[in-house]
Amino acid sequence: MIRLLPLVFALVAMPIPAFADMSRGFRQLLDAVVRIDVREYAIEAGSKRFTSGVGSGVIVSQDGMILTNAHVVGKRAVEINVTLANLERVSARLVGWDHWTDLALIQLDADEIQKRNLRFTVSRFGDSDDLYPGQEVFAVGTPHGLTRTVTRGIISNPRRYFSDSRGVRGYETGMFNTWLQTDAAINPGNSGGPLVTADGHVVGINSRGYLSADNLGFAIPASTAQRIVEGLERDGEITRSYIGVVPGALQDLENFYDLEINTGMLINSIDPGSPADRAGLRAGDIVLAINEAPVDGRFPEQLPPIHHLIATQPVGSELRLMVKRGAESSDFNVTTERLVSRVGEEAVLDAWGLSVREVSRAYARENQLPDASGVLIIGVQRGFPGATAGLSVGDVITKVNDQTVDSLQVVQTAVEAYAANPASVLVEARRQFRVSLYVLKP
Amino acid sequence: MKFRPLSLFAGLAAIIPAVSLSAAEPLAELLRERLASVVAVEITVALEIDRSVDTVNGIVVDREGTVILESGAINDRLTPDQLVEIRVYRADAPATDYATAEYLGRDIYTGWHFVRIAPEGRTGLRPITDFAGPNPPAEPGLADPLWGIGLRKKDEDFRPYFLMSRVSMVQPLPQLMAIMLEDTAGRGLPAFDLDGNFVGIGTSGFGESMLVYSGRSRGPVPSLFVNPEESSALRLAADVLPYLHRIPDDVYGRPLPWFGIDGIQPLDPEVAAYLGLDNGVGLVISDVLAQSPAEAGGLLPRDIIVELGSVPLPRLKPENVVTVFLQREIARQRPGDVLSVTVLRDGNRLELPITIGEAPKTPKEAERQYFEDLGLTIREFVYNDANDRRSDPTQLTGVVAHFVNSSSPVGVAGLQYDDWIQQIDGEPVTSFAQAVLLLEAVKSSGRPEVVLLVKRGGETSVLRVRLNGTGPTG
Numbered sequence: 051m052i053r054l055l056p057l058v059f060a061l062v063a064m065p066i067p068a069f070a071d072m073s074r075g076f077r078q079l080l081d082a083v084v085r086i087d088v089r090e091y092a093i094e095a096g097s098k099r100f101t102s103g104v105g106s107g108v109i110v111s112q113d114g115m116i117l118t119n120a121h122v123v124g125k126r127a128v129e130i131n132v133t134l135a136n137l138e139r140v141s142a143r144l145v146g147w148d149h150w151t152d153l154a155l156i157q158l159d160a161d162e163i164q165k166r167n168l169r170f171t172v173s174r175f176g177d178s179d180d181l182y183p184g185q186e187v188f189a190v191g192t193p194h195g196l197t198r199t200v201t202r203g204i205i206s207n208p209r210r211y212f213s214d215s216r217g218v219r220g221y222e223t224g225m226f227n228t229w230l231q232t233d234a235a236i237n238p239g240n241s242g243g244p245l246v247t248a249d250g251h252v253v254g255i256n257s258r259g260y261l262s263a264d265n266l267g268f269a270i271p272a273s274t275a276q277r278i279v280e281g282l283e284r285d286g287e288i289t290r291s292y293i294g295v296v297p298g299a300l301q302d303l304e305n306f307y308d309l310e311i312n313t314g315m316l317i318n319s320i321d322p323g324s325p326a327d328r329a330g331l332r333a334g335d336i337v338l339a340i341n342e343a344p345v346d347g348r349f350p351e352q353l354p355p356i357h358h359l360i361a362t363q364p365v366g367s368e369l370r371l372m373v374k375r376g377a378e379s380s381d382f383n384v385t386t387e388r389l390v391s392r393v394g395e396e397a398v399l400d401a402w403g404l405s406v407r408e409v410s411r412a413y414a415r416e417n418q419l420p421d422a423s424g425v426l427i428i429g430v431q432r433g434f435p436g437a438t439a440g441l442s443v444g445d446v447i448t449k450v451n452d453q454t455v456d457s458l459q460v461v462q463t464a465v466e467a468y469a470a471n472p473a474s475v476l477v478e479a480r481r482q483f484r485v486s487l488y489v490l491k492p
Numbered sequence: 493m494k495f496r497p498l499s500l501f502a503g504l505a506a507i508i509p510a511v512s513l514s515a516a517e518p519l520a521e522l523l524r525e526r527l528a529s530v531v532a533v534e535i536t537v538a539l540e541i542d543r544s545v546d547t548v549n550g551i552v553v554d555r556e557g558t559v560i561l562e563s564g565a566i567n568d569r570l571t572p573d574q575l576v577e578i579r580v581y582r583a584d585a586p587a588t589d590y591a592t593a594e595y596l597g598r599d600i601y602t603g604w605h606f607v608r609i610a611p612e613g614r615t616g617l618r619p620i621t622d623f624a625g626p627n628p629p630a631e632p633g634l635a636d637p638l639w640g641i642g643l644r645k646k647d648e649d650f651r652p653y654f655l656m657s658r659v660s661m662v663q664p665l666p667q668l669m670a671i672m673l674e675d676t677a678g679r680g681l682p683a684f685d686l687d688g689n690f691v692g693i694g695t696s697g698f699g700e701s702m703l704v705y706s707g708r709s710r711g712p713v714p715s716l717f718v719n720p721e722e723s724s725a726l727r728l729a730a731d732v733l734p735y736l737h738r739i740p741d742d743v744y745g746r747p748l749p750w751f752g753i754d755g756i757q758p759l760d761p762e763v764a765a766y767l768g769l770d771n772g773v774g775l776v777i778s779d780v781l782a783q784s785p786a787e788a789g790g791l792l793p794r795d796i797i798v799e800l801g802s803v804p805l806p807r808l809k810p811e812n813v814v815t816v817f818l819q820r821e822i823a824r825q826r827p828g829d830v831l832s833v834t835v836l837r838d839g840n841r842l843e844l845p846i847t848i849g850e851a852p853k854t855p856k857e858a859e860r861q862y863f864e865d866l867g868l869t870i871r872e873f874v875y876n877d878a879n880d881r882r883s884d885p886t887q888l889t890g891v892v893a894h895f896v897n898s899s900s901p902v903g904v905a906g907l908q909y910d911d912w913i914q915q916i917d918g919e920p921v922t923s924f925a926q927a928v929l930l931l932e933a934v935k936s937s938g939r940p941e942v943v944l945l946v947k948r949g950g951e952t953s954v955l956r957v958r959l960n961g962t963g964p965t966g
Binding site for chain 1 (some may be wrong): 754755757759760762763765766767776777778779793794796882914915917918941943945947950951952953954956
């Protein structure tokens with residue numbers, strides 16, 4: 051798998067004189083690009099600690115909506131400061147977040163804008179589906195804190211397949227869209243800034259660069275971004291459907307499966323207990339059509355549209371998959387469920403010195419756990435009851451005293467009770483598949 | 493290799509005057525006599541594409557030419573029929589002068605491998621029991637001087653050498669062990685007291701923790717140094733002599749007692765106190781295996797074992813030694829024996845008699861076949877394979893990739909050692925025999941490819957294997 055480096059966290063700010071000799075559209079676009087300073091808390095140490103980072107963004111609406119990367123502004127942001135093109139600073143709030151596309155939507159504080167009578171420009175989207183390899187593009191952003199930096203390059207590949215199961219702060223990314231690959235210089239801090247055509251249309255949101263490579267940058271296409279903006283503005287998140295099929299590219303296996311060229315998607319793996327598993331689908335099956343629409347998953351870059359097709363079905367709806375198994379073809383009805391991340395909800399249990407994360411269905415499947423109960427320890431603070439009792443990162447707390455931990459709430463309630471009235475607590479936890487008991491003492 | 497003649501002799505000069513030698517005979521004479529109980533064993537192993545030769549030390553245990561080798565002497569993955577030749581050499585005899593031996597199997601309780609020297613090679617050998625001393629054997633005391641035998645390599649005709657040190661501590665782990673100040677015996681070779689009485693065997697598994705300072709790292713780097721030749725840990729005679737007769741019935745080590753619990757975790761002393769356990773010792777059962785004696789006897793996951801045979805578990809340190817104690821107690825049983833287990837379940841004590849069973853077919857006993865054209869050995873999928881993969885052990889389907897030549901067609905296609913092959917050419921694999929037929933059919937058909945569905949770490953993937961002679965495989 052390709053490992054890409056999220057382009058965030060640059061610390062120095064240095065204004066750069068604006069470009070001369072450019073189109074009106076391009077000048078307008080420059081006025082819509084912002085610098086974003088984020089302060090957020092991290093919990094991995096078994097306690098809350100503050101960190102800060104810098105990224106870029108682009109204003110997409112008159113009411114001050116700004117599109118940026120999910121890895122620039124996270125759900126734990128406590129302070130978001132936006133520096134407009136005129137160098138005025140305005141605070142903003144997180145509106146929506148989607149790690150799968152690595153996009154986040156923030157909104158400028160309307161009162162502040164009005165009170166200070168600030169002005170900004172709104173960018174215009176271009177058609178990312180029309181981009182061709184070799185087309186000239188520009189990246190605008192805040193690389194290494196260098197505000198308002200413009201770099202130039204071409205579209206190296208308009209449809210690059212890429213996914214990473216921990217690419218955005220430990221969350222999954224990719225999968226549902228292809229990416230634009232460009233050789234325009236993209237550095238840490240460019241994240242969230244736009245990739246634009248010479249006439250100033252936004253065709254992508256710069257997101258990642260290839261680690262230790264020259265000029266291999268990746269951007270989320272505008273066609274995807276526009277769709278996500280709508281969803282985030284409306285719901286704050288994107289709800290997707292899931293059936294539990296892991297496809298593999300058919301590449302040159304058509305002969306073996308006796309398929310017509312450009313037909314079918316190979317199922318490489320089925321998540322245990324998933325809707326596809328329950329419906330009787332098996333690894334090695336070939337999906338020929340979904341709801342009568344033929345699918346073609348010959349090459350990796352053809353897989354995201356298929357994932358997208360499944361993801362955009364309403365949760366709980368029934369999909370009819372036409373499947374070829376051996377010489378036989380038959381239909382399977384699969385009822386979708388809601389897609390969840392392997393990263394569940396997180397919390398800090400201060401009194402025990404532990405950071406925990408709810409075990410999600412996806413995490414449970416990935417780790418072959420019997421079910422999705424329990425909370426996973428993701429941080430331990432030394433010298434606190436959790437660490438002293440012997441708990442460590444990776445343990446899954448399954449029971450507290452006599453209560454089964456089926457939600458984060460159970461543990462939080464126990465910790466609150468402990469904080470109010472410290473008394474020994476018996477904790478059952480699983481490490482790998484081994485069950486151990488621990489006593490947390492005041 | 494660690495051997496320092498100069499420092500060794502210098503060390504002796506320092507030690508011997510300090511020790512009051514009560515022995516009637518000089519140590520050199522005692523050593524010479526006891527060489528009749530030690531041998532070097534050279535084992536030739538046939539692997540898929542090559543052979544390997546290893547030499548280990550052994551101790552003669554009876555007058556039938558039976559020799560014990562320490563548990564690590566033979567890789568557990570190997571089957572008895574892969575041990576194509578076993579040669580036994582005497583200490584100090586020319587390396588051209590050897591006897592052959594046959595493999596008898598590994599005892600589950602002691603971990604020892606047993607081999608038996610051919611009759612013509614037994615002349616002059618003496619069992620270690622000839623030097624056993626008082627019965628029961630006396631436990632050496634702190635600071636007692638003990639000496640042992642080491643053997644050089646084949647190129648030096650397995651010349652014996654002398655080692656000596658003092659007892660630093662004696663501890664049950666749970667076998668009774670003496671930890672010595674210095675290396676006192678070769679691995680798998682005996683140690684004696686000053687009267688020449690057998691006191692223990694040098695065992696593997698002990699190393700020295702050291703901090704290494706180097707220019708490349710900022711601070712000290714902890715390292716473990718293990719001497720592969722000699723040992724400073726002795727398994728004491730009390731845990732050796734009573735078990736020398738435990739020669740398995742067959743080369744697979746059967747009878748193999750089976751209990752059927754997994755993931756046994758010792759209780760932390762704080763937890764034991766919290767649960768009100770008198771002696772502070774308990775073992776949590778993580779899993780009870782399907783169709784096992786433990787399941788039949790009513791044990792459940794999360795039961796806490798507190799007594800065996802109505803006797804509280806011993807208080808051993810560190811706590812995980814208690815886990816080993818239980819495993820060894822089970823290993824000591826024979827199928828059909830009843831072991832009574834007292835568990836704590838939801839605060840109540842339950843005593844459950846468990847009838848020890850006979851272990852299901854082991855990976856070692858599983859059928860296997862090598863396909864040279866593919867560069868692949870497939871092995872029957874057995875009960876333990878299913879358990880290891882958290883799958884249902886009552887449904888044994890597919891085969892295991894037991895050997896993958898990385899540059900062979902299957903290796904290039906991405907197959908890895910220990911992958912679980914579930915389908916061959918789209919055909920679900922239901923048995924080992926069927927898998928063999930399918931792969932043989934591929935071979936005889938002259939087809940350019942074979943498609944495997946394999947499972948690794950809970951995920952499957954479809955691998956296309958291009959067979960040799962059909963164009964580039966890149």
